[in-house]
Amino acid sequence: MTHEIAVIPGDGIGQEVTPAAVEVLEAIDAVDFDFVEGEAGDAVKGETGEALPNETRKLAADADATLFGAAGETAADVILPLRQVVGSFANVRPARSYPGLDAVQPDTDIVFIRENTEGVYKGIESEIAEGVTTCTRVITEDASEKIAEYGFSYAKQNGYDDVTIAHKANVMRTTDGLFLDTASAVGEDRDASYDTALMDALAMHLVMNPQDYGVVISPNLAGDMLSDLAAGLVGGLGLLPSANIGEENALFEPVHGSAPDIAGEGIANPSAMILSAAMLLDHLGYDEQGDAVRSAVERVLDSGPRTPDLGGDASTEDVTAAVIDEL
Amino acid sequence: MTHEIAVIPGDGIGQEVTPAAVEVLEAIDAVDFDFVEGEAGDAVKGETGEALPNETRKLAADADATLFGAAGETAADVILPLRQVVGSFANVRPARSYPGLDAVQPDTDIVFIRENTEGVYKGIESEIAEGVTTCTRVITEDASEKIAEYGFSYAKQNGYDDVTIAHKANVMRTTDGLFLDTASAVGEDRDASYDTALMDALAMHLVMNPQDYGVVISPNLAGDMLSDLAAGLVGGLGLLPSANIGEENALFEPVHGSAPDIAGEGIANPSAMILSAAMLLDHLGYDEQGDAVRSAVERVLDSGPRTPDLGGDASTEDVTAAVIDEL
Numbered sequence: 001m002t003h004e005i006a007v008i009p010g011d012g013i014g015q016e017v018t019p020a021a022v023e024v025l026e027a028i029d030a031v032d033f034d035f036v037e038g039e040a041g042d043a044v045k046g047e048t049g050e051a052l053p054n055e056t057r058k059l060a061a062d063a064d065a066t067l068f069g070a071a072g073e074t075a076a077d078v079i080l081p082l083r084q085v086v087g088s089f090a091n092v093r094p095a096r097s098y099p100g101l102d103a104v105q106p107d108t109d110i111v112f113i114r115e116n117t118e119g120v121y122k123g124i125e126s127e128i129a130e131g132v133t134t135c136t137r138v139i140t141e142d143a144s145e146k147i148a149e150y151g152f153s154y155a156k157q158n159g160y161d162d163v164t165i166a167h168k169a170n171v172m173r174t175t176d177g178l179f180l181d182t183a184s185a186v187g188e189d190r191d192a193s194y195d196t197a198l199m200d201a202l203a204m205h206l207v208m209n210p211q212d213y214g215v216v217i218s219p220n221l222a223g224d225m226l227s228d229l230a231a232g233l234v235g236g237l238g239l240l241p242s243a244n245i246g247e248e249n250a251l252f253e254p255v256h257g258s259a260p261d262i263a264g265e266g267i268a269n270p271s272a273m274i275l276s277a278a279m280l281l282d283h284l285g286y287d288e289q290g291d292a293v294r295s296a297v298e299r300v301l302d303s304g305p306r307t308p309d310l311g312g313d314a315s316t317e318d319v320t321a322a323v324i325d326e327l
Numbered sequence: 328m329t330h331e332i333a334v335i336p337g338d339g340i341g342q343e344v345t346p347a348a349v350e351v352l353e354a355i356d357a358v359d360f361d362f363v364e365g366e367a368g369d370a371v372k373g374e375t376g377e378a379l380p381n382e383t384r385k386l387a388a389d390a391d392a393t394l395f396g397a398a399g400e401t402a403a404d405v406i407l408p409l410r411q412v413v414g415s416f417a418n419v420r421p422a423r424s425y426p427g428l429d430a431v432q433p434d435t436d437i438v439f440i441r442e443n444t445e446g447v448y449k450g451i452e453s454e455i456a457e458g459v460t461t462c463t464r465v466i467t468e469d470a471s472e473k474i475a476e477y478g479f480s481y482a483k484q485n486g487y488d489d490v491t492i493a494h495k496a497n498v499m500r501t502t503d504g505l506f507l508d509t510a511s512a513v514g515e516d517r518d519a520s521y522d523t524a525l526m527d528a529l530a531m532h533l534v535m536n537p538q539d540y541g542v543v544i545s546p547n548l549a550g551d552m553l554s555d556l557a558a559g560l561v562g563g564l565g566l567l568p569s570a571n572i573g574e575e576n577a578l579f580e581p582v583h584g585s586a587p588d589i590a591g592e593g594i595a596n597p598s599a600m601i602l603s604a605a606m607l608l609d610h611l612g613y614d615e616q617g618d619a620v621r622s623a624v625e626r627v628l629d630s631g632p633r634t635p636d637l638g639g640d641a642s643t644e645d646v647t648a649a650v651i652d653e654l
């Protein structure tokens with residue numbers, strides 16, 4: 001069986017790390033892929049006026065899964081609609097420290113399960129009077145239940161004992177109150193053990209004691225911040241993959257952006273993108289191959305060539321070749 | 328001249344650390360205080376049905392400044408109205424690491440200037456259909472300008488070269504767009520140097536490179552999370568004071584809560600509360616005395632008795648007495 005994968009490198013280092021991930025997937029003999037490439041981001045907007053052309057949307061909609069690199073200024077115009085196109089309701093962001101790598105907190109292994117459709121991301125904003133603006137944050141019971149179901153299942157399947165529901169229900173009593181109650185009810189129904197945490201206090205505890213956390217289920221924007229915070233704990237965005245999971249489709253992307261400061265130099269760290277490809281393998285049912293890619297990346301991070309962000313002087317290609325060698 | 332200070336210990340360790348701060352203020356010969364005590368929090372709610380009785384509101388409104396300890400379950404019902412009572416528009420939260428203390432990032436000295444009146448804290452929420460809720464986040468040009476003016480002035484007066492404006496304007500284009508544009512315009516007008524940062528990326532950078540930051544100006548909820556994150560960097564909430572600044576009045580409180588787990592044992596760390604009293608001294612114009620209290624706390628943190636949260640076995644009283652000795 002051949003899997004059609006939409007490949008959208010985008011801007012900046014997206015152009016460098018996406019081909020690296022494709023190379024790694026191509027090196028996996030057990031799985032057949034058909035890669036179809038689409039354009040998105042600042043560059044194509046410059047040419048066509050559109051950051052996310054219709055053909056690219058269609059590519060992502062029709063493919064079995066999508067690999068997305070990064071976009072520059074137009075990041076939100078690309079990734080938010082793409083998440084919709086693949087019907088993603090869950091954004092899955094593992095933050096893990098690796099042996100041998102400098103990290104602020106070397107004992108971190110947390111997966112953020114971020115609601116991916118609502119909150120302030122609904123885009124309902126207006127200027128209701130001169131100098132007075134509003135953003136309508138939306139929280140529904142359905143979406144809260146869905147993300148909680150996903151999060152608790154993820155924790156169980158992946159052997160995480162600690163589940164934390166993040167919220168700010170002491171201030172957003174109705175909206176985050178609904179999120180908290182709904183997610184807690186899912187935990188009760190499953191007889192799962194879980195904790196709840198105010199997201200401000202959680203930010204502090206994650207910094208001080210990340211080893212106490214496993215899976216963190218949160219509303220959309222809180223997950224955005226908390227997962228980036230965790231990226232800081234483990235050594236930076238160059239290491240964090242993510243999956244945008246829908247019912248029938250999914251998109252995989254590194255948590256990092258297009259990094260214009262180092263783009264074009266061939267020194268971007270491809271790890272986050274390759275780890276995103278590993279999540280794609282899991283998603284298509286190739287768990288064994290996903291694990292193999294993860295351990296290959298781990299071994300290279302431990303004792304292989306390193307890009308400058310990790311203190312080395314290797315190129316993107318060096319690291320990619322080393323990962324493929326380890327496979 | 329005698330200054331009338333409203334003292335609201337509240338719940339839990341608020342009852343222990345607030346008297347400690349009062350003792351320290353009483354030990355300052357150069358300044359005369361008249362302390363008037365008010366009730367707020369879970370305990371008084373249990374008795375009277377009201378977490379913030381009218382007499383307490385009035386006390387805070389009429390005093391020259393207020394010292395507030397902490398409240399338990401009712402924290403939001405107490406602190407949000409109290410901030411309104413004193414007309415606070417700026418929440419000032421210094422996060423500093425101290426020599427000799429274990430810290431995740433020992434080289435941190437950042438002051439968060441958090442907008443204190445709007446954002447999701449306006450409390451405009453509703454259930455618009457069954458299972459569908461909204462929270463209307465409000466950002467105005469006036470409040471954004473006011474907090475930016477305050478933040479840039481604070482940076483200048485306190486010798487911070489780095490000013491960062493935090494926002495999420497790539498998603499909240501209208502609301503955080505207004506915040507970002509308005510705050511940036513204040514920086515331009517003053518010919519000040521400043522940076523802007525997406526708050527998710529900022530969360531990561533603060534964890535990895537806190538030494539690159541000085542003053543961070545942010546919307547309300549972002550400041551809530553980012554300042555707690557920074558508390559994690561410097562050794563926990565036991566060390567972070569805060570000031571809620573209004574035009575004519577102000578309220579000072581530790582960033583920590585009522586800590587029910589250790590309340591009543593006499594082992595709460597009074598540092599955050601005493602440092603909040605130092606900010607009160609600054610606010611009333613006694614900068615020299617404020618500095619003296621800060622250095623006394625610093626010396627005690629460096630080589631004096633420590634409470635259990637900092638790995639010692641001293642009591643709240645031991646630490647307080649040591650600070651007074653150092654004055």
Ligand SMILES: CC(C)[C@H](C(=O)O)[C@@H](O)C(=O)O
Nearest residue numbers: 075076079080224497498527
């Ligand atoms: C680019 C931006 C819209 C996006 C988000 O906020 O979701 C990014 O920060 C992310 O986390 O993938």
Ligand SMILES: CC(C)[C@H](C(=O)O)[C@@H](O)C(=O)O
Nearest residue numbers: 170171200402403406407551
């Ligand atoms: C208790 C709560 C309402 C409050 C806030 O969110 O402002 C607290 O977290 C704080 O930061 O002082």
